[in-house]
Amino acid sequence: MSKLELTPPHLRFIRHLFISTHSNGEVTDQEPRKLSNGLESTAVIRILTLAAPTLETLSFVSTSPAVxxxxxxxxxxxxxxxxxxLSISGFYPFPSSPGKMPLLERLHLHGNRNPHGLLQLGGLDNACPSLTHLRVSGLSMAVxxxxxxxxxxNGMENSPFPSKLPxxxxxVVVxxxxxLPLSGKPAALHVRDQLMMEQLTDLKSPEGLKFSFLPRAVNQSIPESFKKDWLARLCGAEACWMTS
Structure with a gap:
């Protein structure tokens, strides 16, 4: 990061960036870990700020809830x-700040099991007005x-909080x-998960919009998967946008 900070802005031309953070496993002393999380978060934000003016593709993976x-x-x-x-993996809030990503065309979100509210109040529309592709993965019990x-x-706007796409x-890829594991989880959770699957299976998209409902994900290393997709996209492959 120090090298980035010492590089003059006109020479700091970063087009493609992959960032991954991860916890170091079980920690018994919580104070040092809190400090580490704070420093890690600060470093990530600083790198993103320095690279932001020229970035064209960004993949960010965080497996640390504190970060x-x-x-x-x-x-x-x-x-x-x-x-x-832009590809994001982590417990994400929803993009809503107008004008921050005016040219963003493809957005992949992973890490929120039930991102209820993502399409409401026009937040995604305002934040990403040029969006053409949206992928939301890692859904569970997301009724x-x-x-x-x-x-x-359906274009229903009579709700107090209408949902709409950019x-x-x-x-749209889901x-x-x-x-869910068959044992150790309350039956109600399995019922909600199955209801989600039925609802998503029955979804019908309007004319002119392609909707892809993918099979359940298999257990995999998210950082490795996201990096593989990011590299493949740089080579022109469909990667995470391939649906058949």
């Missing part, structure tokens, strides 16, 4: 004037989000998380 939400929230409030593709997506497809959207 992910605050870092992603700050990311969504940062101006990325050239960014066209309310499934209903929200259906309302957006005006240029052409393709991927459920790997199945």
């Amino acid at each position: 992910s939400t605050s870092s992603i929230s700050r990311l969504f409030r940062t101006s990325f004037p050239r960014l066209r593709e 309310s989000f499934s209903m929200e997506l259906q309302d957006a497809f 005006p240029r959207i052409r393709h 991927e459920p998380a790997h199945p």
Whole structure:
């Protein structure tokens, strides 16, 4: 990071960036870990700020709950004037700041099992007006989000909190998380998860909009998967946008 800070802005031309943070496993002394999380979050935010003016693709993965939400929230409030593709993994808040990502075309969100509210109040529309592709993965028991997506497809605006997609959207991809374990979970959770699957299976998108409902994800290393997709996209492959 110090090298980035010492580089003059006109020479700091970063077009593509992959960032991954992760916890170091079980820690018995909580104070040092809190400090580490704070330093980690500050470093991530600083790198993003320095790279933001020229970035075209960004993949950010955080497996640390203490870091992910605050870092992603700050990311969504940062101006990325050239960014066209963004992949996020972590417990994300919703993008809502107008004018921060005016050219963003492809957005992949992972890490919120039921992102209810993502399509409401026009937040995504305001934040990403050029969005053409949206992928939401890692869904589980997301009954309310499934209903929200259906309302957006139907164009229902008589709700107090109407759901809508950005005006240029052409393709929506949804991927459920790997199945809940059969034992150790209350039956009600399995019922909600199955209801989500049924709702998503029955979704019908409007004319001109492609909707892809993918099979359940298999257990995999999220940082490795996201990095693989990011590298593949740089080579022109469909990667996470391939649906058949």
